[in-house]
Amino acid sequence: MNIDNLVAKIHRIVERHKIEEGVYSRWLWQNEKGDRQLGKNEYGCADAANILYTIGQFERDPQKRACWVKALQEMQNPETGLFTEATHHTIHTTAHCIAALELFDAQPLYPLTGLMHLLDKEKLYDFLENLNWAGVPWSQSHQGAGLFASMAITRTCDLQWQRDYFQWLREHCDPDMGMSYRGRFGQDIPAHHMYGWFHYLFNHEYARQPIPYADKLIDSCIDMYVNKTMDKKFGHMVGFMEIDWVFCMNRASRQTPHRFEEVKALLWDFAQHFIPWLDALDEETDDGLNDLHMLFGAVCAIAELQLALPGKIETTVPLKNVLDRRPFI
Secondary structure, eight states: OBHHHHHHHHHHHHHHHHEEEEBBSSSSSOOTTOOOOOOOOOHHHHHHHHHHHHHOOOOOOOHHHHHHHHHHHHTTTTOOBBBBOTTTHHHOOOOOOHHHHHTTTOOSSSSSSEEEEEGGGGHHHHHHHHHHHTTTTTHHHHHHHHHHHHHHHOOOSSSHHHHHHHHHHHEEEEEEEEEEEEEEOOSOHHHHHHHHHHHHHHHHTTTTOOOTHHHHHHHHHHHHHHHOOOOOTTTSSSSSSSHHHHHHHHHHHSSTTTHHHHHHHHHHHHHHHHHHHHHSSSSTTTTHHHHHHHHHHHHHHHHHHHHHHHTSSEEEEEHHHOGGGGOOO
């Protein structure tokens, strides 16, 4: 399957969102609610960088790269050290912008003052414990995983803090599902726990940590796909659900031989449905493609599928998953 035409389409979309060097909008047009922040946007700037890095079109000119860094750094609050945008929790926005800066070998200008209290082990554990794991595990993971990514990328935390963080996750991971908080699966569908656990999983991958209960995670992911218990729009929307599932399957399969061939077969089955569907969307009118943040999620899924399926998905320039460089998307 050659997807060079799809990659070219993705590049054109990013270029249409460009305002000036390093400055990008997240959306080109307004929605019915009228609540989109048009013009320069934290996710527009960060995701343009992420996408261009993934498809091999990342800026190389030092002066132009400096414009990207300046655009991202200017959006940091100097008092709290955090980044803010209306559609996501502040910790998510902070981690996402910091992760984009890292692609340029750059850091935010100010320390993460608003998160420093969580360097204390007891406060860290209290923070993780009090996330709403049962009710909204997907969105709450933006905080639990974004905290680690922000601290790790900026070198704010030491090794012991990282050990404490992963120890808590290992001790609380559900041993039957291989994900999320043990015993807290009653108030949301299992797929939403998987979408959330993905965020903690890329932190494990970054830190070279073993995936807790990798066999069980694979079992859960296979069951969701085969029995179609994920969201109805899974595989037919521009967003992040797809990379969540693909990443969990592929990365867990790297750490265990459990159902290895089945994992590969199902990933290929998914790729043959998802990629042609995505390629068929109208780049001029589709509202999913209009959102650079959602497009970035889809681009990550394609990159991870290419990585998981050697020889199956061809591009002139191999795709690169930003998660293999640093955590957070």
